[in-house]
Amino acid sequence: MTQTDPDFEALLVYLKEARGFDFTGYKRSSLMRRVDRRMSQVPPDGYAEYLDYLQVHPDEFTALFNTILINVTGFFRDPDAWDALSREVLPRLVEEQDGPLRVWSAGCASGEEAYTLAIVLAETMGAERFRERIKIYATDVDEESLVHARQATYGERDLAHLEPGLLERYFEPAGGRFTFRKDLRRSIIFGRNDLVQDAPISRIDLLVCRNALMYFNAETQTRILSRFHFALAPGGVLFLGKAEMLLSHANLFTPLDLKRRMFRKVSRPVLNGGAYLAEPSHTPPRTELFGLDRLRNEAFMASPVAQVVVTADGLVALTNRRAETLFGVSPRDIGRPFRDLDLSYRPVELRGYIEQAQVERRVTRIDDIELATGTSEKQFLNIQIHPLIDSDAGLLGVVVIFQDMTASRRLQDELEHANRQLETAYEELQSTNEELETTNEELQSTVEELETTNEELQSTNEELETMNEELQSTNDELQSINDELRERTAELNDANSFMEAILTSLQAGVVVLDREMHILVWNRRCEDLWGLRPDEAVGQHFLNIDIGLSTGQLRPAIRDVLTGRSAREESEQTAVNRRGRTVELRVVCTPLTSEASGVIGAILVTEVGAGANPAAHGAVSPGSA
8 A cells, every 4th residue: 555645745735625626536656756756847856845946936827727737638539439329328318308408517617518518519419409408517526628618729730530410510719729619618618616515516428537436546436436426317327438447336326338337327315304494384273273384393393304494595593403403593593693603614615515405496405425423323314495485486495304324334334243243153154065165166256356456547547547547637748848849949040041141141251259269150151262262261270271272370369359359440451362372461350249149159241442453352362473
């Protein structure tokens, strides 16, 4: 088992408390690898120092979250699975559901998955019926990715794997990029949702969450899958990534297509009872009774089930004696805002569920809530939130009912214990047959080894998938850097070509020297004068080259320019060109300077003087004839 680093766990706790990102449920191996990658790009060494660095540099949070949340996605990723979804699952969902069809893309990243859903649904039922019936909720924990998703704009590279027909039907070109159709985009709602902490969206017919669960540990995966089970409507379909199999969650989902990771929700039995304070019958009593208000109040107060009634405005209206004993509320709390009571967030956050019950006008259930008590014995509750509706369909408030399931849990534990005892007795009876027992043990051992091997393979598959996501993300970054370097190289080539054209076009010989008098530039006119090619001259010491110009005479002028004693030195020289002709030259020496380093070299400009021998230009003088 991997040893946890206390400093790393302290860093995760700080991220949760400071910014509300709870990474404690992520797999430690993948999470530590992503954090280490970010830490290698900043000065701190070690998790404790990096925590101090985050406290001093708040901008570092954005870079860290972008590194941890690997937003690798694409249109029609794993095409075979999408083809099976559109061919086998969606037509049946569309036929079975007469009303609106609700779809949830959980962990949508930059939106490609949500728009892929829109495309396959529009292809299945047509654009007009899609606009009338489909509502797609796309959520992610990364706000930056959601901003990109809402823009619905993608480059050619993002759409490279999309069929040309789909590209023409569902995307509109705009400024070198492509934007998803506005009329279909109105059916897609983007919002932030943390799968670990936030309440799920309810009454979902198709829930798509691909390659997100593999980043979480087994406990967190179980918690998220329980929320997905609650979110799905009866008969709803869960569509996962190829690294997620749900082999240990058969009580929640049954496979539709295990190879392509499509599952159907398994319905749980709903317990009767708990419907206290239901809407009274409108049938008038046969005989008039007196004291009914007091009778109802006493019946409510004496109920063995803890109940709290909250008005539509969020104020506490009624509490019974069991609620007062269980949660410490009292008649003094009547009239107070419910959110001010400890009960509103302990043992579970109730405010979101109450709001959901009020909006959806249906009963909301929260099962298996553990209540901390002063004793060592655990207490478990099932919570039901019933909206209270008057005869005009107006919302009066809600009643929160707390059913004590401790005895039921105890009986269940006792039943499991009895089952274990029965199994032990059965094993003792079977021990009378030694050969059969030996065979049974060998088979059992083989099954356990196969299960262990399967779990290890599953874990390895998830880890490899995670590393594949990381490599793809790194490849995208390297591709962007390569494109930028290619642009910079083209700009440098253009600049070099432009400088070469200038130097070639000059009618004067230009020589550029560094501070050690080594030749850096030797233009075409110098080659024409002295017969020395640039590849022969560049890199040579100027005073050591053998040309028809006495370079030694120029040493003082060059020194004065390099040392800053003179800003311009001009002299007349007599030289012999490459044809052996005598020429009169005017040599101008100026400094080569930069803003950062001052004088970094010297520039020599050589021009043939006005009285120069015409032979210097290739003509034969009369005297030579």
